[in-house]
Amino acid sequence: MNRLVSYFQHKKSGSTLNTYFTAGYPSLHDTLHIIKSLEASGADIIELGIPFSDPLADGPTIQQSSEVALQNGMSIDVLFQQLSDLRNQSNIPIVLMGYVNPVLQYGVEKFINQAAKVGIDGFIFPDLPIIEFQNEWQSLLKKHELSFSFLITPETSKERIILLDSLSSGFLYAVSSSSTTGSSKTEGSKMDTDAYLAKINSLNLQNPVLAGFGIKDNEMYEFINARCDGAIIGSAFIKHLTKNGATKDSISSFIHSIKK
Amino acid sequence: MNKYAVDQNGYYGKFGGAYIPEMLHPHIEELKTNYLSIINTPSFKKSFDDLMKDYVGRPSPLYFASRLSEKYNTNIYLKREDLNHTGAHKVNNTIGQILLAKHLGKTRIIAETGAGQHGVATATVCALMGLECIVYMGAKDVVRQAPNVNRMEMLGAKVEAVHSGSKTLKDATNEAIRDWINHPETYYLIGSVVGPHPYPDMVARFQSIISEEIKWQLKEKTGTAFPSAVIACVGGGSNAAGAFYHFTDHQNTRLIAVEAAGEGVHSGKSAATTALGSIGVLHGSKSLMMQTSDGQVIEPHSISAGLDYPGIGPFHAHLFDTKRAEFYSSTDKEAVDSAFELTRLEGIIPALETAHATAILSKIQFNSSDNVVINLSGRGDKDLDTFINYAK
Numbered sequence A: 001m002n003r004l005v006s007y008f009q010h011k012k013s014g015s016t017l018n019t020y021f022t023a024g025y026p027s028l029h030d031t032l033h034i035i036k037s038l039e040a041s042g043a044d045i046i047e048l049g050i051p052f053s054d055p056l057a058d059g060p061t062i063q064q065s066s067e068v069a070l071q072n073g074m075s076i077d078v079l080f081q082q083l084s085d086l087r088n089q090s091n092i093p094i095v096l097m098g099y100v101n102p103v104l105q106y107g108v109e110k111f112i113n114q115a116a117k118v119g120i121d122g123f124i125f126p127d128l129p130i131i132e133f134q135n136e137w138q139s140l141l142k143k144h145e146l147s148f149s150f151l152i153t154p155e156t157s158k159e160r161i162i163l164l165d166s167l168s169s170g171f172l173y174a175v176s177s178s179s180t181t182g183s184s185k186t187e188g189s190k191m192d193t194d195a196y197l198a199k200i201n202s203l204n205l206q207n208p209v210l211a212g213f214g215i216k217d218n219e220m221y222e223f224i225n226a227r228c229d230g231a232i233i234g235s236a237f238i239k240h241l242t243k244n245g246a247t248k249d250s251i252s253s254f255i256h257s258i259k260k
Numbered sequence B: 001m002n003k004y005a006v007d008q009n010g011y012y013g014k015f016g017g018a019y020i021p022e023m024l025h026p027h028i029e030e031l032k033t034n035y036l037s038i039i040n041t042p043s044f045k046k047s048f049d050d051l052m053k054d055y056v057g058r059p060s061p062l063y064f065a066s067r068l069s070e071k072y073n074t075n076i077y078l079k080r081e082d083l084n085h086t087g088a089h090k091v092n093n094t095i096g097q098i099l100l101a102k103h104l105g106k107t108r109i110i111a112e113t114g115a116g117q118h119g120v121a122t123a124t125v126c127a128l129m130g131l132e133c134i135v136y137m138g139a140k141d142v143v144r145q146a147p148n149v150n151r152m153e154m155l156g157a158k159v160e161a162v163h164s165g166s167k168t169l170k171d172a173t174n175e176a177i178r179d180w181i182n183h184p185e186t187y188y189l190i191g192s193v194v195g196p197h198p199y200p201d202m203v204a205r206f207q208s209i210i211s212e213e214i215k216w217q218l219k220e221k222t223g224t225a226f227p228s229a230v231i232a233c234v235g236g237g238s239n240a241a242g243a244f245y246h247f248t249d250h251q252n253t254r255l256i257a258v259e260a261a262g263e264g265v266h267s268g269k270s271a272a273t274t275a276l277g278s279i280g281v282l283h284g285s286k287s288l289m290m291q292t293s294d295g296q297v298i299e300p301h302s303i304s305a306g307l308d309y310p311g312i313g314p315f316h317a318h319l320f321d322t323k324r325a326e327f328y329s330s331t332d333k334e335a336v337d338s339a340f341e342l343t344r345l346e347g348i349i350p351a352l353e354t355a356h357a358t359a360i361l362s363k364i365q366f367n368s369s370d371n372v373v374i375n376l377s378g379r380g381d382k383d384l385d386t387f388i389n390y391a392k
């Protein structure tokens, strides 16, 4: 059982915070130290972004962090090197998030093998089609007991939510509105989010559901956690790193402002 | 076209598909389910045909270029897409897609543009239909294709300059896709045979009117419907797809695609995708693209904004992979020289993009009895500044 599955099995009460950051940002060698600081501050899960030159589903904040990370020299190879000692230093569940193209160049099988070797627990690839997931990824993931989270949106049909849930493991990723990352569209629409998460809950899905996109404060965090299994914070954390730096204290003060 | 057509899953051989985030799924699905039945209805066909004839000015002439033919000792026919309303082949596609968007009840239209020809063609059909129009254009292209920016604005479109990445077509496309994710009710009117399935097939079908006309026009002029060769420039590949479409299954017709070599294929400033690229996923489909060994997209270079793109559509990747089409490239300089040659020999100023296709005449020797059709994809008014500065 991977750490992600184990986390949700053992979770009894309280909220869940999944924090996203881009590997190689703000500087190339921050990766491991940010992971450890997040864990120490009380984050529950980490979504580690593999930077890509053309991140279609991302808003300006994550675009910019990806650009800087690439300039800093981040790549899949470098990332796996940085993570080679990960599991001697941290036990927090980690999922890799990215776009399929860098993985295609690296090689899907090699990528999954390496990820398993360094102790990654799951993946999110928003532009991976189901057909390719089934043909190229699914059996390898099973073999290594790794999770994969598909995205659903308020416009995803019931039938498709059930399909995507059946293909996912670890958790299902509910995007809280149709938007690129970091959009503030969610703000004025608490009622919509409420109805959307209620609809998801009524489906009795097999996976825990984490909701993300546009969450940036404790109020929204609590609101989401009251209605599903956890919240994902990305752009707000990147903005914080940009403004306040990636020191342990800076990270700790951010996490404590969200998860009180 | 059968052998090289898209399959049920949206692939051309190993290329194509729909690599899109879930936010776009319902909208791609809507298109995928409906596009064929809509565009094949008699009423859609009639609207399309009527506009092609009376608004665009089709059929576009197939012109025997006698002085050019004499110079290269073969028979050269120019398919005059430059004479279409708005000055390029792009309008064939925008007419088709705007009728489709209307049918689907869409009221907000977005597009990406490189040379501005697709932007102008989109702004034009939006004016015609009374629809809101937003065009994303790389900041670099806004400068080098300024006349087209003015045209789009006069037509009532909003031009959004894109400052990310290389500030060219690739980045304009990213931004258009992001807009689409944020405004799911919008219709994204893609300008070439790129993007997720069904766009490449849809755009190729609308552009296929080019080869449909070439067939009967050439038959009228020479007695045979099939040319020895068809030559077209390839950015994303829409004019080439349209010019090749009805000839792909006819193996005796050479299909010659010409990419932009920029300052030289291996100069580090090039957009010659098939020479430099490898298989990958860009803008929602799997195709050939220029990328680093880490899978990061390489910023291309071409003097022509319309060819300044690091990929080609999946249909062309398949034609390349199966060796059905031959791929060549022309440098910035070769293209400009060829534009001057065509202008002085035939009195036709071609678009910079198109001049990459005509430039190939000095590299391939055709037989004196061959009938060679060059798709003259657009006119060069928009490029006058570039031509004049380059000649200095």
Ligand SMILES: Cc1ncc(COP(=O)(O)O)c(C=O)c1O
Pocket (backbone or CB within 6 Å): B088, B089, B114, B115, B116, B117, B118, B191, B192, B193, B233, B234, B235, B236, B237, B238, B239, B240, B305, B306, B307, B351, B353, B354, B377, B378, B379
């Ligand atoms: C005149 C002309 N030809 C060719 C192209 C390249 O596009 P495609 O390869 O889709 O035909 C453009 C694009 O802007 C153009 O304006």
